[in-house]
Amino acid sequence: NAGVMQNPRxxxxxxxxxxxLRCSPMKGHSHVYWYRQLPEExxxxxxxxxxxxxxxxxxxxxxxxxxEFPKEGPSILRIQQVVRGDSAAYFCAxxxxxxxTEAFFGQGTRLTVV
Amino acid sequence: AQKITQTQPGMFVQEKEAVTLxxxxxxxxxxxxxxxxxxxxxxxxxxxIYQGSYDEQNATEGRYSLNFQKARKSANLVISASQLGDSAxxxxxMREGQGGGFxxxxxxxxxxxxxx
Numbered sequence: 633n634a635g636v637m638q639n640p641r642x643x644x645x646x647x648x649x650x651x652x653l654r655c656s657p658m659k660g661h662s663h664v665y666w667y668r669q670l671p672e673e674x675x676x677x678x679x680x681x682x683x684x685x686x687x688x689x690x691x692x693x694x695x696x697x698x699x700e701f702p703k704e705g706p707s708i709l710r711i712q713q714v715v716r717g718d719s720a721a722y723f724c725a726x727x728x729x730x731x732x733t734e735a736f737f738g739q740g741t742r743l744t745v746v
Numbered sequence: 747a748q749k750i751t752q753t754q755p756g757m758f759v760q761e762k763e764a765v766t767l768x769x770x771x772x773x774x775x776x777x778x779x780x781x782x783x784x785x786x787x788x789x790x791x792x793x794x795i796y797q798g799s800y801d802e803q804n805a806t807e808g809r810y811s812l813n814f815q816k817a818r819k820s821a822n823l824v825i826s827a828s829q830l831g832d833s834a835x836x837x838x839x840m841r842e843g844q845g846g847g848f849x850x851x852x853x854x855x856x857x858x859x860x861x862x
Contacts, residue, residue, distance in 0.1 A: 665849065674750075674837055674852035675791070688849055723791060725850075735850065737783075737791035 657726030769838030
């Protein structure tokens with residue numbers, strides 16, 4: 633009965649490196665959402681994906697950030713050339729459909745850029 | 747404009763007492779969903795309760811209930827019989843829209859401290 637699995641839980645990157653965050657949704661869930669949480673703030677929506685499709689990326693920064701959810705395997709959030717301002721907790725959530733039901737969150741990946 | 751407003755940055759409550767965490771929202775959609783999540787110090791997001799905009803009765807889940815006042819656009823969380831383990835950040839959130847793009851918008855959160 634695995635929930636949403638995110639890895640790694642903690643990630644340290646030097647400025648300029650790439651960060652790859654993985655999210656495996658709950659079994660049977662084909663909708664994935666990524667959120668970013670800065671310290672002492674609420675979660676901010678980044679991107680909503682279904683299998684092989686980006687549905688809404690209105691919260692994604694225009695540069696350096698990308699997301700995918702391939703037919704096989706986990707969803708990946710990629711941040712290229714990380715900067716200190718990218719340090720945050722990144723949460724993934726999944727749901728079985730896109731309607732108004734609760735989404736189940738992973739435990740998050742805490743990215744620290746040094 | 748703020749879509750979700752939580753006006754209480756921090757709240758204190760005595761153990762075993764009830765506490766209300768405020769949340770107001772703003773939307774022009776007729777169909778939307780309201781959520782409360784708990785985030786303990788360990789960092790994970792725990793779903794607590796959900797209220798659909800067309801639900802006529804207030805949602806309840808164990809010690810959690812949602813005081814939904816649609817005309818006032820408020821969705822306050824009531825925690826009865828507070829426990830020490832309830833100390834955490836609490837986020838109110840709204841999901842709107844019927845088509846694609848069911849993004850959820852979160853409030854800034856309320857930090858609840860339960861005193862022994």
